Amino acid sequence: MDQFLQHALNAMILGGTYALLGIGLTLIFGIMRVVNFTHGELYAFGAYMMYMWVMLIGANFMVSIVLAIALGVALGAVIEIVLLRRLRGADIDTTMLVMIGAWIAMQNIEQLAWSGVAKSINSPFPSAPLVMGAISVSWTRLFVFAVAVVLIAATNVLIQRTRLGKAMRATFQDREAAALMGVRIDTVHTATFALGSGLAAAAGALLGPVFVVYPTIGDLASLKAFAIVILGGLGSIPGATIGGFILAFMEELGAGYISSGYRDAMGFLLIILILLFKPTGLFARKERIG
Amino acid sequence: MHTSSVKIAFAVLGASLLAGPAFAQETIKIGVTQPLTGAFAASGNYVAQGARIAEDEINAAGGVLGKKIQLVIEDSKSNPTEAVGTVEKLIVRDKVPAIMGAWSSTLTLAIMPKIQEYKVPLVVETSSSGKITTSGNSYVFRISPTSEMEAVAFKPLVAKLGIKKADFLNTNNDFGIGSAAEYSKMLKANGVAIGVMETMDPKATDFSAQLTRIKASGGDTLFVTTAVEQVTLILKQAKELQLNTRIITTGGSNSPDQLVTQAGDAANGSFHTVFFPPWFPDVVTNPEPAKRYMTEWAKRGHEPGGLTEGFRGYDGIFTIAEAIKIAGKAEPAAITEALWKTKVKGVYGNIEFIKQGPAGSESGQNIPSVYLVKIDGGKVVKSGL
Known part of the structure; x- marks a missing residue:
């Protein structure tokens, strides 16, 4: 029983960050129809910015998180304006190739800038874990979970309650009709990509101090994010949130009770099963085509 | 103007290509x-x-x-x-x-x-x-x-450290699987019980599921085989989950100095096999x-x-x-x-x-030397091999 509780707690904490990663990607795909291969690199970028602010410059930990996210938002906006804006109307394959190129270029720039040696980021939380009976969890991870929940909630508010969110939803439903109604598609696209990138950078900034930072950390983050988005249904925020938690529970319990060698396989097995019965994912919304 | 500069560029390129083999000799x-x-x-x-x-x-x-x-x-x-x-x-x-x-x-x-x-x-x-x-x-x-040589060199330490039950956590590739197989074979032959044998993807960063299982297994020693990045994370996460077993990393790509800087407190008390101990250059053969x-x-x-x-x-x-x-x-x-x-x-x-x-x-x-070092109080110290 203790073991189960510990697994469940681990999965809960992991699920929060998975959800954060998934939401950013699903937003970008849903609204822009762009398969964003740079998502993982934005995650790595967030982590490296955290390293820079906390370890090299010596800024306050909380301030550093805000700065890392802000820089992620800015980088996302730059990528959208420089690369994606020119590709508007290009077919999805062309865009995909450009994004793959951007992904490889960004990863190599990280390698050049920071070298291949892993960096660690000090966290201000006590290194002794919080102990509850036989189960325990580190304070840093609890903090990460709390911030992830806040960010997910804030994103939901932004999409559902603000004017920009309304414009985003309109663009998602029918880009042409939204443009005819006076929605500035360019602004919506830049804002969407910047927001999605900011969420990825936030995940990186939060998890950097939990793990260590090296140039290829983005690859795994990217892979998980894609899995979550497909699981939850392309373009669905609740789908990505719940998908994140499902994937985390599946991996954790699969590794804990079946075999750790197949930890990643468990998650993908579940995705195959769900797609067999619901080919659009769990929560895909209907959209108007043409 | 443009064409001529392109021509010059090609000429330079061609010349350097021709010159290449001459230098190579x-x-x-x-x-x-x-x-x-x-x-x-x-x-x-x-x-x-x-x-x-x-x-x-x-x-x-x-x-x-x-x-x-x-x-x-x-x-x-x-x-x-x-x-x-x-x-x-x-x-x-x-x-x-x-x-x-x-x-x-x-x-x-x-x-x-x-x-x-x-x-x-x-x-x-x-x-x-x-x-x-x-x-x-x-x-x-x-x-x-080879992993086998390493395991054999480790043999005298089994009794010295008093290992009774060992668990394994290794990266899921030829290096990790090979090492876990050789060490578990050697340990079994020396009367040590084997608990759980866990693996992880070489790129994985979260080992909470594996470590929770290892904790439940209740062994006194955990053998970890992977490169330094994952070793760092395992030491940190083992501490978070209050896994108080002795951790020994094998394979020699564990860079104890990097562990001291990056895993901090969590590295204390861990053992590492290395094939060159730069902290004590006098003990090496040459x-x-x-x-x-x-x-x-x-x-x-x-x-x-x-x-x-x-x-x-x-x-x-x-x-x-x-x-x-x-x-x-x-x-x-x-x-x-x-x-x-x-x-x-x-x-x-x-x-x-x-x-x-x-x-x-x-x-x-080749048959090289194998050394076992320990991290204690944020320093790499000799451990007796």
Whole structure:
């Protein structure tokens, strides 16, 4: 029983960050129809910015998180304006190739800038874990979970309650009709990509101090994010949130009770099963085509 | 205007291409394939830096057979397919007569068929999977220890440390699986109970599920086999989950200095097998080359945490250079023959090759020293091996 509780707690904490990663990607795909291969690199970028602010410059930990996210938002906006804006109307394959190129270029720039040696980021939380009976969890991870929940909630508010969110939803439903109604598609696209990138950078900034930072950390983050988005249904925020938690529970319990060698396989097995019965994912919304 | 500058550019390019082979005749090329980017980038770069130190040292002393040696270092991107490509390029385009590589066991196993196909000798500087020297590839010469040698060297410590029940956590590749198999075999033979044997993806960063299971298993010692990045995370996460067993990391790519800086408190009390202990250069078989290597490493401003990895490249290049000297010519067949007679006083110890694998197509295997160190109070200390 203790073991189960510990697994469940681990999965809960992991699920929060998975959800954060998934939401950013699903937003970008849903609204822009762009398969964003740079998502993982934005995650790595967030982590490296955290390293820079906390370890090299010596800024306050909380301030550093805000700065890392802000820089992620800015980088996302730059990528959208420089690369994606020119590709508007290009077919999805062309865009995909450009994004793959951007992904490889960004990863190599990280390698050049920071070298291949892993960096660690000090966290201000006590290194002794919080102990509850036989189960325990580190304070840093609890903090990460709390911030992830806040960010997910804030994103939901932004999409559902603000004017920009309304414009985003309109663009998602029918880009042409939204443009005819006076929605500035360019602004919506830049804002969407910047927001999605900011969420990825936030995940990186939060998890950097939990793990260590090296140039290829983005690859795994990217892979998980894609899995979550497909699981939850392309373009669905609740789908990505719940998908994140499902994937985390599946991996954790699969590794804990079946075999750790197949930890990643468990998650993908579940995705195959769900797609067999619901080919659009769990929560895909209907959209108007043409 | 534009066309003429393009023409000039082509002319310069053409001239330099023509000039290439002329320069090449002055040097003896040695191929190196290492993971300079990707998951193993840190270690691959250390090995390449060590190899460069050996290159400069050999050339400063007059080179080999009156010629300077020249390393051609290719990046395998930590990917087996790419690794095969680097070997093809080194042999076909650069025409190197010998190659050093490929760090990870998986990468080395991937390039071995190519080595055999082109009959070019390969000096293996890091990989520890047993299969490398037992699969009947007579062009393979390994200077690093196998997992089995490491496990045998560890044997006297089982009683000393009082190990009763051991659990395993290893990376899910040739290196990790091979090491866990050899260690568990040795431990079982010495009356130690084996608890759970957990694996992880080489890229994974979260091991909470595995560590929770290991905690439930209740062993007194956990053997961990993977590279330093994952070791760092495992030490930190074990502490978070209050896993209070003794942690021993195997395989020698665990860079204790890096663990001290990055895992902090969580590294205290852990043990690590290494094949070169730069903290106590006097205990090694050949302190002289060890000190030369360490001085140069520091002079070049390389990361001190990389010392336990860089020496592999340093020794590998010296081994190939010595074999070329004995062969009297820089040709693959002669160098392969000469490697059997090569003796090098290296950082790994006295390097020479014994035969391993099926009769008639044996591979060469060196028997290096193995050391076990401990991290205590944020410092690397001797532990008694």
